[in-house]
Amino acid sequence: MPMKILLIEDDPGVISVIQRGLSASGYEITIAMDGQSGLEMAFQHSFDIVVLDLMIPMINGMEVCRRLRNAQFAKPILMLTALGTTENIVSGLDAGADDYMTKPFKLAELEARLRTLTRRGKEVEKKEGILSLGDLTLDKITKSVKRGSTTIDLTATEFRLLEYLLSNTNRVLNRIEILENVWDINFNLGTNVVDVYINYLRKKIDKNHEVKLIHTVFGMGYVVRQAYEDSK
Numbered sequence: 001m002p003m004k005i006l007l008i009e010d011d012p013g014v015i016s017v018i019q020r021g022l023s024a025s026g027y028e029i030t031i032a033m034d035g036q037s038g039l040e041m042a043f044q045h046s047f048d049i050v051v052l053d054l055m056i057p058m059i060n061g062m063e064v065c066r067r068l069r070n071a072q073f074a075k076p077i078l079m080l081t082a083l084g085t086t087e088n089i090v091s092g093l094d095a096g097a098d099d100y101m102t103k104p105f106k107l108a109e110l111e112a113r114l115r116t117l118t119r120r121g122k123e124v125e126k127k128e129g130i131l132s133l134g135d136l137t138l139d140k141i142t143k144s145v146k147r148g149s150t151t152i153d154l155t156a157t158e159f160r161l162l163e164y165l166l167s168n169t170n171r172v173l174n175r176i177e178i179l180e181n182v183w184d185i186n187f188n189l190g191t192n193v194v195d196v197y198i199n200y201l202r203k204k205i206d207k208n209h210e211v212k213l214i215h216t217v218f219g220m221g222y223v224v225r226q227a228y229e230d231s232k
Contacts (some may be wrong), residue, residue, distance in 0.1 A: 002028045003118060006047040007081070008038035008064065009054045013128030014103070021107040027114075035059025040210070042068055047075060048118050051110075054081040056090070058153070069156070080105065082119050089193050093157040099183060131166040133213055134226045135158040138166055138204065153190050157182070161197050165214070165224045174221035198222055 004184055005022065009015050010033045018027050021023045029077065030047070032038035034057040050067060050068070058166035074115065076098040081088070090098045098117055101110065135148045143159060145152045161182050162183035165173070175194045183193070206212045215223050 002026050002206065003048045003114065004028045004030070004046065005114070006032065006038065006041055006045075006050045007033065008032045008050065008056060008061065010034060010181045010205050011051045011053070012152075014080075017107065018110070018228060022111065022114075025111060033057070035061065038064055039067060042073060043071070047079075047165050049075055049114055049177075050077045051114075052077055052097070054079060054083055055089075062091060065092070065097055075151040076115060078117060080110070086192050086196065090196050092185070093193070093197075094155055096156055098156075131163065133169055133224060135165055136166075136213060138163055147205060147209065158197060158200055160200055160205070164224070165201075170223065170225050171216045172220050172223045178222070194222075 003026075005027055006017065007018055009018070009030055009031070017032075020030070022029055030041060030045070036058040038050075038052070038056070039059065041047075045108060052061045052071050053077055059067075061079060061081065065079070068077065077096060078099045078101060079092045079097045080101050080103065081092075082141075082206055089100045099113055101113060129140055131140070136146070138145050138159075140163065145159065145162065161178070164178065164182050178194050198216075202214050206214055206217045211226055213224050213226060215225065217223055
């Protein structure tokens with residue numbers, strides 16, 4: 001069956017490029033030219049993935065993303081926008097996006113991102129079990145995290161990052177590896193979005209705990225392991 005894509009975009013030029021290019025590759029494209037229509041279509045029909053611009057009429061893309069996630073919309077969301085600062089990327093991921101791609105873009109890269117996101121979504125559905133380190137536990141099925149008896153509330157992006165770190169306990173991971181495996185972002189290796197989210201996790205996971213779990217290996221990257229030294 002062809003991949004069904006909901007494209008929420010108001011730029012006719014971008015719509016034309018994506019519609020012609022992806023349709024030629026066998027994708028089924030549905031267009032919504034404003035946020036309100038996009039929300040209604042997402043809730044009323046079944047799509048494999050949503051491609052979402054931020055600067056759209058009626059309801060902006062960031063708010064569309066938040067409303068979809070608040071309504072437990074589980075399909076991947078890729079933000080495709082001209083806004084490409086680290087702050088924009090972090091805001092988009094915090095809103096619930098699975099990936100973030102900036103304009104102008106190459107159609108081949110967009111296709112690759114779409115394939116990766118839908119494939120990752122299917123793989124996540126098959127994963128089972130609990131990851132743990134010391135008194136920290138992450139349940140892949142219930143999407144819950146605890147340190148000791150305390151439940152820790154994480155965003156979807158923070159959860160994916162922690163899951164990746166725990167899946168590689170005691171292994172030093174560089175920023176490029178983390179970007180490619182957690183966000184599928186490989187277009188802007190200078191972004192500090194990884195550092196921003198590592199700090200988010202530290203505040204939630206390590207703050208007020210004598211044993212630190214998230215550590216910086218200077219010049220190399222990050223590692224999760226048990227240690228009494230302060231994380232830096």
